Amino acid sequence: MAFHIDENHYNEALRFFIREKGVPVKIILAHADISRSRFYGYLNGSGDLAMSRLLSILEVIHVSLDEFMLYARSLKGINSNMMLQQETSLINEATVESALQTYKQTKDVAAIATAVTQIKTHASEESAGKLLKKLLPTVRNILCRRHYFSLIDANLLLDVMDSLRYEDLQTIVPFVRKTIMQQQASQQAGLEMEITRQQALLTVIYQYTLRAFHEQASADTKRDFELVDSLEPAISDWYTNVIRKLMTVVRTLAVADNEYEARVEYNNILAAVYAIQPQSVWNNYERLMHNNFNDFKAYTMP
Numbered sequence: 001m002a003f004h005i006d007e008n009h010y011n012e013a014l015r016f017f018i019r020e021k022g023v024p025v026k027i028i029l030a031h032a033d034i035s036r037s038r039f040y041g042y043l044n045g046s047g048d049l050a051m052s053r054l055l056s057i058l059e060v061i062h063v064s065l066d067e068f069m070l071y072a073r074s075l076k077g078i079n080s081n082m083m084l085q086q087e088t089s090l091i092n093e094a095t096v097e098s099a100l101q102t103y104k105q106t107k108d109v110a111a112i113a114t115a116v117t118q119i120k121t122h123a124s125e126e127s128a129g130k131l132l133k134k135l136l137p138t139v140r141n142i143l144c145r146r147h148y149f150s151l152i153d154a155n156l157l158l159d160v161m162d163s164l165r166y167e168d169l170q171t172i173v174p175f176v177r178k179t180i181m182q183q184q185a186s187q188q189a190g191l192e193m194e195i196t197r198q199q200a201l202l203t204v205i206y207q208y209t210l211r212a213f214h215e216q217a218s219a220d221t222k223r224d225f226e227l228v229d230s231l232e233p234a235i236s237d238w239y240t241n242v243i244r245k246l247m248t249v250v251r252t253l254a255v256a257d258n259e260y261e262a263r264v265e266y267n268n269i270l271a272a273v274y275a276i277q278p279q280s281v282w283n284n285y286e287r288l289m290h291n292n293f294n295d296f297k298a299y300t301m302p
Helices: 010-021 025-032 036-043 051-060 065-090 093-106 109-122 125-144 151-163 166-188 195-214 222-229 238-255 259-276 279-288 293-300
Strands: none
Touching: 010 036, 010 051, 010 065, 025 036, 025 051, 051 065, 065 259, 093 109, 093 125, 109 125, 109 151, 125 151, 125 166, 151 166, 151 195, 166 195, 166 222, 195 222, 195 238, 195 293, 222 238, 238 259, 238 279, 238 293, 259 279, 259 293
């Protein structure tokens, strides 16, 4: 796995820490076993860097991978905010009204789901709150009446989970569990598993578990730990394995009250994501993990 020069600003982050730490370049080059030309080429935006060499550089300048990625994300956020300002004008109340009218006429959830995704992706934080508030009663009504969750339903739920009341989730999640179990039963009967939907549904369960501890409702979590533990190996793709491991981190931190072991496992998962998964999906995993262990812990155990 190599760190490419792209929108993620890794070279800028590395340049910042090298300047801040003041470690002589000749020591970095020797420790990381990298040529001067390649090293400066990377810093100046004209190459890539192997994960092993990046870790060696961070080790010698005494910067953790977690700290490095957090700073790189902050640089990316500055650039993203500039793009966001250009796109915000495209998402307005007319978008919401159009989605609501389409749903009213057709009962097609896709219009609502698309509007929510556009708002979450392109609207400013202030504008998004106002626009989602107009959609939320309809979204809540849709989700609370669902007895079987399609991929669109699951993704819509993921987009609005933070905006729903915990009582709403207590109504909704039992049917998410039911859908997962029905999918597993179908697989055991020889039918093809809808893996993308299963991943989305498991993400709902994981997010609900975090929310339960956040709401100090840990009694609601036992069945979900058991559900994730019971998953058949056939559906244990890489993403599902990450969810299972993160559930273990939650249990270690919030149930066993062992912060040290939870931190070690969390950092192992994060390092594996960066080492194995393509950069195009890193943000998905970072959102699952609340960016770093301290934020993860603060959310799970406020």
